[in-house]
Amino acid sequence: MTVLPYLLAAWLFLVGLYDVVTSRHLVHLVICLIVMQSATYVLLLAIGYRSGKKAPIFTAGVPVKVGAVDPVVQALTLTDVVVSVTGVALLLALVVEIWKRAGTVDPDRLRRKES
Amino acid sequence: MIPLQLVTIALVGLGGLAVVTSRDPLRQTIVAGLYGLVLVVLFVVLQAPDVALSELVASTVAFPFIVLAALAKLRDRRRE
Amino acid sequence: MSRNVRLGLFAAAGAMLAALLVWGFTGLPAFGDFQGEYGWILNDVAGHERHVTNVVASVVFDYRGFDTLGEEFILFAAAIGVALLLREARDDRERPRDEVRSDAVRAVGLMLVGPTVVVGLYLVAHGYLTPGGGFQGGVAVAAGVVLLYAAGRYRAYSAASPHGLVELAEGAGAGAYAAVGVAALFAGGLFLENVVELGTRGTLASGGTIPILNAAAGLEVTAAVVLLLHEFLEEVMYPA
Numbered sequence: 343m344t345v346l347p348y349l350l351a352a353w354l355f356l357v358g359l360y361d362v363v364t365s366r367h368l369v370h371l372v373i374c375l376i377v378m379q380s381a382t383y384v385l386l387l388a389i390g391y392r393s394g395k396k397a398p399i400f401t402a403g404v405p406v407k408v409g410a411v412d413p414v415v416q417a418l419t420l421t422d423v424v425v426s427v428t429g430v431a432l433l434l435a436l437v438v439e440i441w442k443r444a445g446t447v448d449p450d451r452l453r454r455k456e457s
Numbered sequence: 458m459i460p461l462q463l464v465t466i467a468l469v470g471l472g473g474l475a476v477v478t479s480r481d482p483l484r485q486t487i488v489a490g491l492y493g494l495v496l497v498v499l500f501v502v503l504q505a506p507d508v509a510l511s512e513l514v515a516s517t518v519a520f521p522f523i524v525l526a527a528l529a530k531l532r533d534r535r536r537e
Numbered sequence: 538m539s540r541n542v543r544l545g546l547f548a549a550a551g552a553m554l555a556a557l558l559v560w561g562f563t564g565l566p567a568f569g570d571f572q573g574e575y576g577w578i579l580n581d582v583a584g585h586e587r588h589v590t591n592v593v594a595s596v597v598f599d600y601r602g603f604d605t606l607g608e609e610f611i612l613f614a615a616a617i618g619v620a621l622l623l624r625e626a627r628d629d630r631e632r633p634r635d636e637v638r639s640d641a642v643r644a645v646g647l648m649l650v651g652p653t654v655v656v657g658l659y660l661v662a663h664g665y666l667t668p669g670g671g672f673q674g675g676v677a678v679a680a681g682v683v684l685l686y687a688a689g690r691y692r693a694y695s696a697a698s699p700h701g702l703v704e705l706a707e708g709a710g711a712g713a714y715a716a717v718g719v720a721a722l723f724a725g726g727l728f729l730e731n732v733v734e735l736g737t738r739g740t741l742a743s744g745g746t747i748p749i750l751n752a753a754a755g756l757e758v759t760a761a762v763v764l765l766l767h768e769f770l771e772e773v774m775y776p777a
Contacts, residue, residue, distance in 0.1 A: 346463075358473070367482055370485060419508045441531050
């Protein structure tokens with residue numbers, strides 16, 4: 343039971359990977375990459391969690407003795423989320439260019455076209 | 458683990474499965490937006506409000522916009 | 538290789554990967570029992586050392602500021618990559634019409650532009666006091682600008698985000714971050730060290746260089762996201 347969040351991360355990663363392998367549309371493939379990336383966010387945050395502690399924001403009035411979860415993994419994840427938006431945009435720009443040149447977005451038909 | 462965390466983890470697992478099993482990219486975009494919202498709930502339950510804010514703006518605004526614009530471009534070409 | 542061969546190969550490799558992941562994850566410390574000392578120390582001292590209340594923001598912009606510099610430049614390079622790929626000589630003769638016909642979409646979209654931009658700016662400005670920061674608020678402000686397009690007012694949208702200004706803002710944001718780091722060198726400290734005077738904790742004037750880096754990151758993220766969305770929208774507008 344205590345290992346459940348890590349298994350969730352593994353499940354999301356494998357499900358996304360299965361669909362990347364069997365996809366028939368390149369945009370569908372890119373969205374499955376988004377799911378695979380969310381698996382890493384879940385893993386990072388689950389590692390840094392401490393039972394019973396609060397968020398690491400100590401606005402005036404909140405006693406420090408309550409304790410907080412780990413702030414370093416949150417710092418890693420939050421920049422990652424925004425940067426992945428641009429990564430996905432770059433991938434979709436490539437998909438649009440492939441469509442312009444090859445006329446299809448089916449990975450199987452693309453493979454057969456060049457052979 | 459408190460029951461709220463268990464329920465949220467189960468919902469995220471189901472949401473991921475729903476995203477990858479929808480085959481039409483247009484339908485998948487909407488499901489991916491909902492999956493992002495469920496992820497936001499999970500991040501809040503794991504006591505990470507900054508990450509939840511990031512994921513909220515990214516998955517409800519930025520991702521669907523870019524994917525829909527790319528899909529519109531693909532559909533445009535097909536008409537020619 | 539054919540599809541069936543590919544599926545069979547994935548089944549074998551996927552089963553091995555799943556076994557490896559499960560074996561690895563059961564060896565981690567139990568969920569809720571994190572042992573890292575760095576996090577404990579940071580939670581205790583960040584308030585006193587940097588006078589900020591949001592410890593995550595101080596990690597992103599001060600203790601780990603160098604990593605954020607790298608992430609900013611990834612953002613910059615990816616936006617330039619998209620612009621290079623999608624930008625080609627376009628014919629400006631044909632003026633795009635406002636395509637949205639539904640009155641409800643236009644009304645609600647227009648009503649939401651102002652609040653979205655204000656909330657985004659609030660998130661950027663108070664990023665080191667409450668949850669928020671340059672990255673989150675930047676995407677929210679960009680959303681407000683693009684909402685003009687979604688509400689059907691293309692002319693207002695293209696007037697609100699002129700191409701030259703957006704590109705200048707993106708470069709200025711990325712450059713300002715690096716410039717603050719170099720300025721710290723001139724002030725006698727290390728690169729990106731916090732050399733500005735720390736204010737009182739809990740007010741907007743606190744944290745030293747953290748607000749400056751926060752604002753630079755917010756500017757850069759806003760401009761990069763607006764540029765990305767603009768490139769994709771132009772593609773749809775002018776079918777080549």
